[in-house]
Amino acid sequence: MKASPGDRVDLRAPGKTERLDVINVVYAPIPMDPFREPPGAESKPKVEGP
């Protein structure tokens, strides 16, 4: 993107084109969930029914 604060950018999305004003740019850690085993995994121990 290479824009900096004060720049005006054009976002050409499929629906419409939007004009955005960049107000502030910071670099901070981005929160991310850790990998979790999918619920239907074959390697998960099978729970026996009642």
Added chain:
Amino acid sequence: MRTKRPLREPVREEAGPRLKNYITPAGLQRLKDEHRFLLSRERPAVVAVVSWAAGNGDRSENADYLYGKRRLRQIDSRIRFLTQRIDAAVVVDPAASRPRSAATRVFFGATVTYKDAVGPNMSSRSSASMRWTSIAVTSAGARLSPMR
């Protein structure tokens, strides 16, 4: 008398340009965890089911065998995808210090506050719906350049 047809050579795909896969340390760790899970736990478990099902005889109407084989193909495909992404990964830590000129411009990992017709929003990495918190680096929003 029929002549033997020559074996066909495998069709090799042209090597395309290798794109860099910019990724955060946490993102790379997540890919590695999934890769390790599929390779060391999920695949062996599915292989065990398939080999048990194969031992039961007639494979053509054996659902455990057929679905197990299909699941194996899906797992292998995902493992290949993850391997490529991990190999092409270029780790960029958004929290790392950078020169002042780069710290105020939008590159991968930036958290951007912007204003549109509705009002101020916040987005990191930037997609079509700008209300999203995170957007892909290859999305339309991430490829914006200042208007001249």
